[in-house]
Structures are given as structure tokens and as C-alpha cells.
Amino acid sequence: GENVEQHPSTLSVQEGDSAVIKCTYSDSASNYFPWYKQELGKRPQLIIDIRSNVGEKKDQRIAVTLNKTAKHFSLHITETQPEDSAVYFCAASMNTDKLIFGTGTRLQVFP
Amino acid sequence: DTEVTQTPKHLVMGMTNKKSLKCEQHMGHRAMYWYKQKAKKPPELMFVYSYEKLSINESVPSRFSPECPNSSLLNLHLHALQPEDSALYLCASSQVLTYEQYFGPGTRLTVT
Numbered sequence: 001g002e003n004v005e006q007h008p009s010t011l012s013v014q015e016g017d018s019a020v021i022k023c024t025y026s027d028s029a030s031n032y033f034p035w036y037k038q039e040l041g042k043r044p045q046l047i048i049d050i051r052s053n054v055g056e057k058k059d060q061r062i063a064v065t066l067n068k069t070a071k072h073f074s075l076h077i078t079e080t081q082p083e084d085s086a087v088y089f090c091a092a093s094m095n096t097d098k099l100i101f102g103t104g105t106r107l108q109v110f111p
Numbered sequence: 112d113t114e115v116t117q118t119p120k121h122l123v124m125g126m127t128n129k130k131s132l133k134c135e136q137h138m139g140h141r142a143m144y145w146y147k148q149k150a151k152k153p154p155e156l157m158f159v160y161s162y163e164k165l166s167i168n169e170s171v172p173s174r175f176s177p178e179c180p181n182s183s184l185l186n187l188h189l190h191a192l193q194p195e196d197s198a199l200y201l202c203a204s205s206q207v208l209t210y211e212q213y214f215g216p217g218t219r220l221t222v223t
Contacts, residue, residue: 032210043201044154045215089153095208096169097142101153 002027004092004104013080013109021105023090024072029098032093033073035064038104039086048075079107115215117202126192132218134185134202143185144203144212145177152209154201154214160185161207192222 004025013019023033034049035107049062050057050073063076076085087106091099115136130140134143140162144152157199160168160179174196176188202215 034211036214041132044215046211046213049211087151091153096155097159097161097205097210099210099212102140103152104151 002030002092002094002100004090004100004102006090006105008105009103011108012034014106015080015082015109015111017080019077019109021075021107022072023041023074023092023098023102024070025092025100026071027092028058028068029094030071030072030077030096031095033064033066034091034099035062035075036091037086037087038089044089056097062072077107078107080107081111082111086110115202115204115213117200117215117218120216122221123223124189124192125180125188125223126194128192129188129190131189132200132202134187134204134215135183136213136215137183138153138202138204138213139182139206140213141182141207144205145175145185145187146194146201146203147213148199148201148217150186152172158187176197189220192220194222196220197222 005024031052036044036045038049061078066073073092089104090102140196145157148154148222157171158177163179174191178186199217201217205212
């Protein structure tokens with residue numbers, strides 16, 4: 001079955017710097033890749049997603065890139081702010097309702 | 112309404128109790144999900160309902176019993192739970208075939 005690896009497990013950056021989180025998936029049939037942000041004690045929040053027919057998608061300070069050949073996708077956050085501090089989960093899906101989640105990255109943004 | 116709501120927020124139950132978790136959405140979504148999340152782990156899929164029919168059961172023990180009374184409501188009936196079942200239980204919903212899942216705030220369950 002599908003497996004999603006996520007790195008790094010923790011990431012600390014200075015406010016204003018960029019942060020990059022990478023995920024690798026195993027099944028080439030996967031075609032939907034969402035990213036979720038989960039603040040402490042809160043629900044996972046869908047922040048951006050990308051489908052396999054697109055290589056990059058941006059939404060203000062957040063961007064996601066997809067390399068289907070290498071089977072990896074990345075989340076890029078520019079001009080980080082303290083409120084970006086959270087756990088970020090990547091996920092992959094193969095045209096089904098089932099999302100396979102990565103193990104999560106704890107991002108800390110220091111002022 | 113663009114939210115998924117869940118009740119209760121917190122639940123403490125003994126191993127012999129029967130309780131239910133409730134989830135509601137009014138976004139017209141026709142797929143609804145139950146997840147279990149342990150601390151510092153990703154959400155773990157338990158059940159999926161599509162058009163009010165159970166479509167995925169991830170080999171969940173029978174002490175967890177899902178129910179989808181209508182397209183807006185999803186329940187999770189709990190009976191004879193174990194302490195290791197203590198976790199955050201998340202509900203989510205999505206349009207069928209778009210796969211964009213939106214989560215509720217969760218129910219923090221403690222089994223004593």
C-alpha cells in the first residue's frame with residue numbers, strides 16, 4: 001500500500017526566514033496531495049493542496065511543489081511568522097477517500 | 112455554514128460505559144470520516160461513509176460502532192473501551208471525488 005515519509009520531524013527557523021518540509025510517497029498512482037496545519041489542541045486545517053496534473057501551486061506565503069518523477073512534494077513557507085508555528089502533516093491519496101498521512105513536522109518560528 | 116462541529120468536546124468514560132460521539136456538517140458534503148489521533152501522531156483513519164453508506168472500515172474493533180443517520184450527521188458509538196482507546200477523535204467531511212477533507216475540532220476521550 002501507499003506509504004508517505006515526511007522530513008524533517010522538527011524545524012526551527014527565525015521569523016522572516018523560509019521553511020521547507022518535504023514528503024515522499026511510494027505509489028505512483030497517488031494523485032492528490034494536501035497539506036494540513038495543526039496548532040496545539042486544534043483541528044487539522046487544510047492549508048493547501050495539489051493534484052498530479054499541476055507542478056506548483058501558491059497561496060500568498062505558502063507554496064507546494066510536486067515532482068511526480070521523483071515521487072516527492074514539498075511545502076514552502078516564506079517570510080515565516082510566529083503564528084506559523086504548528087505541526088504540519090502532508091498526505092497522499094489515490095483517487096479514493098483514504099488519505100495516507102506523513103508523520104508530521106513540528107515547525108517553530110522564533111521571533 | 113462552513114464548519115464541521117463535534118460534541119462533546121471532552122468525554123471521560125469508564126470501561127463498562129456506553130457513550131456516543133456526534134459530528135455534524137452543513138456543507139452538503141456526502142462523504143464523512145472518523146479518525147483517531149494519538150499525541151504527536153498523524154490522524155489514523157477509522158471509518159468512511161460515502162452517500163450514507165459505510166465504504167471503508169479500517170479493521171476497527173467492534174467496540175467502536177459508526178452510524179450515519181443522514182447526510183449531515185455522523186455518530187460513533189462507544190462500548191467497553193480500553194484505556195489505550197484514549198485519544199482525540201476527529202470527524203471530517205468532503206465532497207465525494209474531490210478528497211478535500213475538512214476536520215471538526217475533535218472530541219478528547221479519556222477511558223478510565
